[in-house]
Amino acid sequence: xxxxxxxxxxxxxxxxxxxxxxxxxxxxxxxxxxxxxxxxxxxxxxxxxxxxxxxxxxxxxxxxxxxxxxxxxxxxxxxxxxxxxxxxxxxxxxxxxxxxxxxxxxxxxxxxxxxxxxxxxxxxxxxxxxxxxxxxxxxxxxxxxxxxxxxxxxxxxxxxxxxxxxxxxxxxxxxxxxxxxxxxxxxxxxxxxxxxxxxxxxxxxxxxxxxxxxxxxxxxxxxxxxxxxxxxxxxxxxxxxxxxxxxxxxxxxxxxxxxxxxxxxxxxxxxxxxxxxxxxxxxxxxxxxxxxxxxxxxxxxxxxxxxxxxxxxxxxxxxxxxxxxxxxxxxxxxxxxxxxxxxxxxxxxxxx
Amino acid sequence: xxxxxxxxxxxxxxxxxxxxxxxxxxxxxxxxxxxxxxxxxxxxxxxxxxxxxxxxxxxxxxxxxxxxxxxxxxxxxxxxxxxxxxxxxxxxxxxxxxxxxxxxxxxxxxxxxxxxxxxxxxxxxxxxxxxxxxxxxxxxxxxxxxxxxxxxxxxxxxxxxxxxxxxxxxx
Numbered sequence: 001x002x003x004x005x006x007x008x009x010x011x012x013x014x015x016x017x018x019x020x021x022x023x024x025x026x027x028x029x030x031x032x033x034x035x036x037x038x039x040x041x042x043x044x045x046x047x048x049x050x051x052x053x054x055x056x057x058x059x060x061x062x063x064x065x066x067x068x069x070x071x072x073x074x075x076x077x078x079x080x081x082x083x084x085x086x087x088x089x090x091x092x093x094x095x096x097x098x099x100x101x102x103x104x105x106x107x108x109x110x111x112x113x114x115x116x117x118x119x120x121x122x123x124x125x126x127x128x129x130x131x132x133x134x135x136x137x138x139x140x141x142x143x144x145x146x147x148x149x150x151x152x153x154x155x156x157x158x159x160x161x162x163x164x165x166x167x168x169x170x171x172x173x174x175x176x177x178x179x180x181x182x183x184x185x186x187x188x189x190x191x192x193x194x195x196x197x198x199x200x201x202x203x204x205x206x207x208x209x210x211x212x213x214x215x216x217x218x219x220x221x222x223x224x225x226x227x228x229x230x231x232x233x234x235x236x237x238x239x240x241x242x243x244x245x246x247x248x249x250x251x252x253x254x255x256x257x258x259x260x261x262x263x264x265x266x267x268x269x270x271x272x273x274x275x276x277x278x279x280x281x282x283x284x285x286x287x288x289x290x291x292x293x294x295x296x297x298x299x300x301x302x303x304x305x306x307x308x309x310x311x312x313x314x315x316x317x318x319x320x321x322x323x324x325x326x327x328x329x330x331x332x333x334x335x336x337x338x339x340x341x342x343x344x345x346x347x348x349x350x351x352x
Numbered sequence: 353x354x355x356x357x358x359x360x361x362x363x364x365x366x367x368x369x370x371x372x373x374x375x376x377x378x379x380x381x382x383x384x385x386x387x388x389x390x391x392x393x394x395x396x397x398x399x400x401x402x403x404x405x406x407x408x409x410x411x412x413x414x415x416x417x418x419x420x421x422x423x424x425x426x427x428x429x430x431x432x433x434x435x436x437x438x439x440x441x442x443x444x445x446x447x448x449x450x451x452x453x454x455x456x457x458x459x460x461x462x463x464x465x466x467x468x469x470x471x472x473x474x475x476x477x478x479x480x481x482x483x484x485x486x487x488x489x490x491x492x493x494x495x496x497x498x499x500x501x502x503x504x505x506x507x508x509x510x511x512x513x514x515x516x517x518x519x520x521x522x523x
Contacts, residue, residue: 010435011435014435069437072437072472073435073437075472076434076437076438076471076472077434077435079471080403080404080405080430080434081403081404081405081430081434081438081470081471082397082402082403082404082405082407082471083471083472083473083474084397084398084401084471084473084474084475084477084478085401085402085403087401087474087475090474110474117474118474120473120474
């Protein structure tokens with residue numbers, strides 16, 4: 001992991017950071033390079049600066065301050081000396097590097113017709129370390145399966161940012177594609193054809209079209225494609241049995257989900273929110289939930305330094321599964337409380 | 353013996369004159385080569401979005417020496433030592449190539465300046481810089497042609513004449 005990140009740094013930063021890796025490799029979450037401001041590491045336990053001798057410090061004034069030349073070199077390395085061939089990425093504000101790590105960029109925006117055409121004078125870099133948690137979705141799988149159809153239910157995965165939505169969706173795609181079913185009657189089911197629409201290159205972290213994360217052997221990835229359009233294109237061209245998409249939210253996304261559901265394709269999608277309450281406040285998703293489009297809702301939480309916690313709810317707001325540390329009374333942040341007006345009656349009967 | 357020396361002096365002076373004349377003849381040709389290289393680079397960058405190492409290697413394949421080896425050196429350098437800024441590699445390779453060519457300082461300035469912006473911006477901006485460099489080179493090409501017209505034949509005869517003069521003075 002660390003080598004992939006360090007190799008995108010100029011010699012000055014490599015000399016400072018390299019000795020630190022063995023110590024912090026496991027808990028490193030972000031490396032922040034900002035021109036003429038302290039070099040910062042974000043670890044699972046908090047934030048640390050790094051001084052010119054490669055020692056960690058809590059004092060910003062002791063820290064090494066990357067120069068403008070350092071930042072220019074980072075950008076040259078990230079874009080393979082060819083910023084022009086990364087125009088789409090520079091417009092979106094991030095570049096995905098081998099290993100699935102994501103480098104966020106900030107600088108001066110160049111506008112064209114009111115929207116951002118690209119970013120220039122880039123002087124802030126955020127190296128976000130991606131971790132693939134193989135098996136994250138495995139304990140939840142039995143409660144997500146539709147045994148009649150030998151497939152998965154339409155599932156919406158809900159969590160706040162950085163709480164494991166994407167990790168979960170990725171692992172679920174892998175399990176379905178590889179056919180790693182729970183060891184019960186379903187063990188002999190074949191794996192499913194999975195189509196992934198990876199608008200923000202987070203699910204698969206494709207580099208030149210090839211996924212860097214394991215999404216299973218029967219998975220087709222549409223990288224960098226708008227969700228609604230990508231879902232329709234995959235339905236037409238790749239005949240998927242399950243569609244996976246990240247971060248639903250726009251009206252056209254809802255239309256595409258509806259289209260997929262009516263085409264007999266199972267949909268696994270994620271949405272920002274602490275529970276269905278939040279999701280319901282977003283018009284596009286409210287309609288989908290109101291129609292009962294999603295048969296399962298997974299809510300996830302991750303406290304810093306602890307493992308992923310989550311629960312699975314059905315469309316009647318009944319809790320089907322929860323991890324050991326999931327708070328028993330967490331209905332308010334979970335789905336049930338006000339899932340949809342149609343299901344309000346089920347509220348009382350909800351949690352065990 | 354004296355006659356033998358005279359012949360050598362005459363030959364040397366003639367050769368020197370011809371070499372000078374050749375330099376004047378080669379300069380516009382090599383500037384034209386540079387211009388066509390820039391044009392192909394622009395196509396690779398603007399229409400192909402080809403990453404620079406591949407674009408340079410591709411353009412080098414169709415170019416003449418010493419420009420071809422200049423581009424190849426930079427392309428290989430980008431792959432082997434990616435942490436070196438392009439502008440340094442570009443300048444270093446250009447200095448080496450210029451020593452082996454008939455090209456002069458104004459072309460060098462225009463070409464080396466291109467290295468400070470190449471690959472660092474979007475396609476529209478890259479096209480602008482490439483065209484600016486091409487315009488500067490085109491202006492140099494004009495002067496080079498003028499000089500060729502004026503000095504090429506002059507040097508050719510001047511060499512022989514100076515040689516003859518020395519020989520006459522020796523006797």
